[in-house]
Amino acid sequence: MQSKTTVVFMRSPEGDVKEVTVTDPNKDLVPLMVAGYCQVFVVEHTPANPAQEK
C-alpha cells in the first residue's frame, strides 16, 4: 500500500483541472473517480529560447 505522497492532476466532468495530493488513494482519489474525475497529464511549457520567449 502506498504511504508516500504524490501529486496527480484530475479533470472534473466540467473540465476543470485540479491538483490532488495523494497520500491515501482510497480517501484522496476514489471519491473523485466515482464522481467522474479522470487523470490528466500536465506538460510544463519550457521555452526553447527563454530570451525569445520574453
Add this chain to the structure above:
Amino acid sequence: MANLNELLIALGYAVQASISAPPATPAFWRLPNLNKKPWAQHVVIDDDRAEIGKSHEFETQQYKSHYDNGVYTVERPASSEILAHALGFGLGAVVKTGSAAPYTYTITPINPATSGLELPYFQFVQQIRPGGSAVLDQLFNGCAMKGWKLSVKQGPGRLSAVVTEDIVHSGLYTTPSGITVPAPATWHEMQSPSLTLTIEGVDYVGSKNFVSLDMGWDNNFRPGFFPGASLQDGFATQGRFEIGDRTPTFNFVARYANGSLELTKLLALTTGTAVVGLTSGANDTLAATWQKMSFKVAQLGDVDGIITVSVTGGPMYDNTLGVLSCVVTSTQNLICQ
C-alpha cells in the same frame, strides 16, 4: 504439424487509441496461460436455407455475415500485474501515481455519465512459429474485458489465488502480426497465505476461519454490431463494446463456530465494507475494498467435515465511494495507460 506447446501468447497492457487503432506505444507481456486453448476465430456465414421459393429446402447461396470470436479465458495465478490488468481494463477508471517503482494503480468502475459506456481496449497476439513458415501469427485489435474473477482458496501453491479474465474481440485482426513476443515477464505472484480479509468488521484470516473466496465482475456487454462498423475480410466486426448492467459478485465460505455472526447479520440486513488484500513482497500488493457489502444468503454446510457458512454477498453502491475500489501497487509500469 505443430505442437500446442509451441503456442506463444502476448497480452497487451497498453490502452488502444480506439477499438481499431493501436496504442501510441504498444506493450505486451508473454502470457503463460492456464487455459490451454488458442483463441479460435469464428466466422458466421449466412445462407438461404430458410427461404422458400427455391423448390427445395437446401441452401443454394452463402453470404458473409460477421466475426464472432466468443469469449476467451485468460487464467493466471494472482499477481500484481494480472490484477492491475484485469481490474484496469475490466473496471475502466485508472489513476496511476508514482514516477518510479512501485507504481500505484487506483482503479474504480467507470462512471457512465462522464466516461461513456466503453472500457479501454487492448491487443492480443497468438503465434506458432512466427516468421517465414508461421503456423499461426495473429494480432487481435479491439479486445475488451467482459469480466474478471479472483478466486482464493485454502491450500498451498500458485493456484491458491487465481485471476480469470474473460475477454472478447471486435473481430479486427492483422496477420502476420508484426509483433515480436517479448521475453518471459517476471510475474509477482501472490498466494493465499498472504491473504487479508475483513468483512463487516470481522477478520476472517486472523480468526483462521477462512475457506474460500470468489469475487468478480461482469460488464454484460451489449452487442457491438452497428451500421458503419468496420468490415474484416468482408465480414462485419463489432465497432464497440458498451457496458450493460454491470454485475459484481462476492461469495465466500468460512468455518462456522460459536460467535459467528453471518446469520445474525443476514437477518439484521447489516452492511459494511469488505476489504481483500494480497501481497507479494513489499512492492506488489492488492487492496480491494467493496464499499458497502450486505449478505444475501448465508447457508450452513460443511467442508471436509467442518461446519461452514457459505455467504453470497450483495455488493451495494455507496454514494461517495461507489461499489468497488482497488489499489494495486506493482513494479510494472504503464498498465492500462
